[in-house]
Amino acid sequence: xxxxxxxxxxxxxxxxxxxxxxxxxxxxxxxxxxxxxxxxxxxxxxxxxxxxxxxxxxxxxxxxxxxxxxxxxxxxxxx
Amino acid sequence: xxxxxxxxxxxxxxxxxxxxxxxxxxxxxxxxxxxxxxxxxxxxxxxxxxxxxxxxxxxxxxxxxxxxxxxxxxxxxxxxxxxxxxxxxxxxxxxxxxxxxxxxxxxxxxxxxxxxxxxxxxxxxxxxxxxxxxxxxxxxxxxxxxxxxxxxxxxxxxxxxxxxxxxxxxxxxxxxxxxxxxxxxxxxxxxxxxxxxxxxxxx
Numbered sequence: 001x002x003x004x005x006x007x008x009x010x011x012x013x014x015x016x017x018x019x020x021x022x023x024x025x026x027x028x029x030x031x032x033x034x035x036x037x038x039x040x041x042x043x044x045x046x047x048x049x050x051x052x053x054x055x056x057x058x059x060x061x062x063x064x065x066x067x068x069x070x071x072x073x074x075x076x077x078x079x
Numbered sequence: 080x081x082x083x084x085x086x087x088x089x090x091x092x093x094x095x096x097x098x099x100x101x102x103x104x105x106x107x108x109x110x111x112x113x114x115x116x117x118x119x120x121x122x123x124x125x126x127x128x129x130x131x132x133x134x135x136x137x138x139x140x141x142x143x144x145x146x147x148x149x150x151x152x153x154x155x156x157x158x159x160x161x162x163x164x165x166x167x168x169x170x171x172x173x174x175x176x177x178x179x180x181x182x183x184x185x186x187x188x189x190x191x192x193x194x195x196x197x198x199x200x201x202x203x204x205x206x207x208x209x210x211x212x213x214x215x216x217x218x219x220x221x222x223x224x225x226x227x228x229x230x231x232x233x234x235x236x237x238x239x240x241x242x243x244x245x246x247x248x249x250x251x252x253x254x255x256x257x258x259x260x261x262x263x264x265x266x267x268x269x270x271x272x273x274x275x276x277x278x279x280x281x282x
Binding site: 014034035036037039040043055056057058059060 | 140142143146147149150153154157158161162193197205207208209210211232
């Protein structure tokens with residue numbers, strides 16, 4: 001799962017750092033991800049994991065790190 | 080008795096900071112100038128002016144137009160329908176495809192609306208989940224002027240914050256789009272019950 005998340009971040013995150021090698025707790029917004037890029041990340045994650053983020057998941061913290069994204073994806077897959 | 084001044088003051092200039100406050104002693108005295116602004120002189124002789132019953136919040140956002148164009152091409156209607164309301168989509172369509180050659184939309188207009196939604200979120204300051212993008216609508220009237228209309232969670236946030244009015248200004252060039260949103264809070268006291276303005280539709 002983490003590899004897929006990193007691939008999504010590499011393609012859509014517009015990060016100033018290498019998404020393939022950053023720590024899972026690295027702050028993605030502090031690493032260059034804009035609010036608009038986070039929308040693309042969200043849509044790409046939905047495609048990759050066949051999920052749809054609910055409105056209650058639409059918070060900055062859901063997409064602030066790889067670890068947070070993983071937790072969010074798992075929550076939506078279990079929903 | 081301690082007086083807590085409201086959220087915007089005039090020292091050397093207007094400080095429209097929605098979070099700042101300043102303590103003044105009861106020996107401060109107040110008068111009102113020709114603008115209806117309270118003049119309050121501190122023990123130190125420092126002078127502050129404030130409006131009597133309102134404060135402001137300001138949000139601004141900047142979007143790269145090419146990023147929006149890329150999103151439209153990559154995600155198509157999923158992106159459009161997830162972010163924009165039917166009214167906004169209608170306003171941004173380019174039937175002759177003179178603009179946005181591969182999208183059918185004016186991506187500059189979409190980008191400006193996205194910026195307005197983000198600027199509005201900065202005014203609403205949600206502490207939990209952010210409102211759905213579609214609950215914040217840039218409504219364009221026949222004259223071309225735009226206003227912000229809220230519904231759902233966005234409307235509730237506005238009511239809770241005492242925001243009585245929102246004003247928006249959009250701009251774009253070929254590469255960048257930006258929006259500024261100003262919210263006028265009718266009172267700093269959130270406990271004061273007020274009917275929601277007609278543009279705020281709680282659902």
